Amino acid sequence: MASVVVRPSKLLLALLVAAMAASPRALAYDPSPLQDFCVADTASNVFVNGQACKDPAQVTAADFAFSGLQDAGDTGNAFGSKVTLVDARALPGLNSLGVAMARLDIAPGGVNPPHTHPRATEVLTVVEGQMYAGFLATDGKLFARVLNRGDAFVFPRGLVHFEFNCGAGPAVGLAGLSSQNPGLVRVADSLFGAAPAVTDEVLAKAFRIDAATVQRIKAQFAKK
Known part of the structure; x- marks a missing residue:
């Protein structure tokens, strides 16, 4: 049988493609970590893309824990909604890991107004009540539907999206976001x-x- 000769350049390309396919983190938007963890040092004055690392010898289990998502957010505002964000600032252990989460509370008739997360895709799961949720593609097409308890919906990174409580009682959702610092741009607030x-x-x-x-x-x- 004739042997097959693979040129080094082609072999390198094949290995690179295989590595990217095997590791979704290679395609992540936030930089991948180069150590087990990089707990945010909230007292540091060093400005980096993210937050400076705390001395590992000073890290404790408390740096990886957050309490408060069991508490309902205050919806007594003009929008009738409240987002409780758990990012690297609220939970230092998330620093460099490329993820965040949030609790969304919406009163009946309330709305989480149209907004974007410039650095994160979001997946929302409704855990209580009912929401009408959707996003706008760059061509202006609306993708939206009514979500009930246990339903999930994905908002692609950077696209304008919203949630509206179309039910008779309070609505609660839990969201996962693909960045330790998703960013928030409320459309109306930003312009007006x-x-x-x-x-x-x-x-x-x-x-x-x-x-x-x-x-x-x-x-x-x-x-x-």
């Missing part, structure tokens, strides 16, 4: 509550409304 403010002319032209209407909307998002 920016500081310094986006000019009335820009917003009036973009939303096809007059400057007086822009001013009325801005007043709803003025920083207190």
